[in-house]
Amino acid sequence: MAEAAGINPSQSAVLQRRVNLAWLGVVPFFLFATAFLLLPAVAIIVQSFRSPTNSFTLDNIGALGQPFILSAYLYTIRLSAVTAVLGGLFGFALAYAVTSGALPLPLRGLLLTFSGVASNFAGLPLAFAFIATLGQLGLVTQALRQIGIALYPTFSLYSFWGLALVYLYFQIPLMVLIMIPTLEGMRREWREAAASLGASTWHYWRYVGLPVLAPALLGTMVLLFGNAFGAHATAFQLTGGGSQGSVITILIGAQLSSDALANPGLGNAMAFGMVLVMSVTVTIYVWLQRLSERWLQ
Amino acid sequence: MKRSPVLPWLWFMLGALYFVVPLAATVQFSLQARKGELSFAAYERVLQDGAFAASFLFSLQTALMTIVLGALLVVPTAYWVRLRLPRLRPVVEFITLLPFVVPAVVLVFGLART
Numbered sequence: 001m002a003e004a005a006g007i008n009p010s011q012s013a014v015l016q017r018r019v020n021l022a023w024l025g026v027v028p029f030f031l032f033a034t035a036f037l038l039l040p041a042v043a044i045i046v047q048s049f050r051s052p053t054n055s056f057t058l059d060n061i062g063a064l065g066q067p068f069i070l071s072a073y074l075y076t077i078r079l080s081a082v083t084a085v086l087g088g089l090f091g092f093a094l095a096y097a098v099t100s101g102a103l104p105l106p107l108r109g110l111l112l113t114f115s116g117v118a119s120n121f122a123g124l125p126l127a128f129a130f131i132a133t134l135g136q137l138g139l140v141t142q143a144l145r146q147i148g149i150a151l152y153p154t155f156s157l158y159s160f161w162g163l164a165l166v167y168l169y170f171q172i173p174l175m176v177l178i179m180i181p182t183l184e185g186m187r188r189e190w191r192e193a194a195a196s197l198g199a200s201t202w203h204y205w206r207y208v209g210l211p212v213l214a215p216a217l218l219g220t221m222v223l224l225f226g227n228a229f230g231a232h233a234t235a236f237q238l239t240g241g242g243s244q245g246s247v248i249t250i251l252i253g254a255q256l257s258s259d260a261l262a263n264p265g266l267g268n269a270m271a272f273g274m275v276l277v278m279s280v281t282v283t284i285y286v287w288l289q290r291l292s293e294r295w296l297q
Numbered sequence: 298m299k300r301s302p303v304l305p306w307l308w309f310m311l312g313a314l315y316f317v318v319p320l321a322a323t324v325q326f327s328l329q330a331r332k333g334e335l336s337f338a339a340y341e342r343v344l345q346d347g348a349f350a351a352s353f354l355f356s357l358q359t360a361l362m363t364i365v366l367g368a369l370l371v372v373p374t375a376y377w378v379r380l381r382l383p384r385l386r387p388v389v390e391f392i393t394l395l396p397f398v399v400p401a402v403v404l405v406f407g408l409a410r411t
Binding site for chain 2: 022023025026028029030032033036037038039040041043044090093094096097098100102103107111114118125126128129130132133138139140168169172226229230232249252253255256267268271274275278279281282286
């Protein structure tokens, strides 16, 4: 090869070395990822199959079948699914509203900026904001009481739907952040072509818009599911860290913080279960992402 | 195709309501340190509290450090992968998805026990 291209051996050696050295550029990143992402993840998986005497065991995985753990998984999955669908639909409506051209253009920038902040607004401040709004003494709760509507005890911020309402505060903005660029990637020509063939708005969405958007819509909702599934502090603050009817991250957090209660094997197995759910989530997300990229980049 | 702006406005207003009210309630709540009146008492107390200053500073430092370290680590890597090692792109993309697969609580569990 080298001779054929008219390069003498010493030059080709230099080229060779440069190719080899190129790998050095990503070494820091891979070292970091190995030390702080891969190794802990592998450790969790290994530990969940290890008994206190360091032999192989399936007891920890079996212990996941206990009613309180199983119900925590189901509760978290339900909460994540509900907030992903509702947040997805409303986030889509918002993104559509500001990209449809019917609203003044500055509102699009405003919504984007706000969504960037709000999608990261989770944990204690978020829980507090909602306690101040819809808690027993919240602003809205008291305002409604004055006009004769008693929210409590029918509604509670600390119930499933209360928690879902709070989760939507970071779910909707994430949907908005992803859907605005996606909606702007829809070609105007498609709509014009449909219109010139006599399609109504309904026909356009039914036969062009939604089929093109569907993978992106579903994919982003899957992402929202994972987003809610991994959330911890928000739920912790609102449910007081109690293990009854609460999310799985709280149980894991409890295993982590209290050594007295802790059974490391069980904690690891619960974490492993979460990793499994998340792996499925991410696999579906990546698959839908590929589908979506066929039409929209 | 002219479309009615009613529905977009409705969605936007609903969104604005949902997002602004909790923030407003937080501000209102924070002004109620003294019973029956609005005051900045809570803010005065917090600012005089040494523990608050210390933890605020700690959070600030942590945030800044993660920004600096994250940028130092990721920007050259992204640049390098894009220009020199495009074949590594799927691997790097997989790794960037990992923090999502292994949520923070789980990650801390793995780190603390190893």
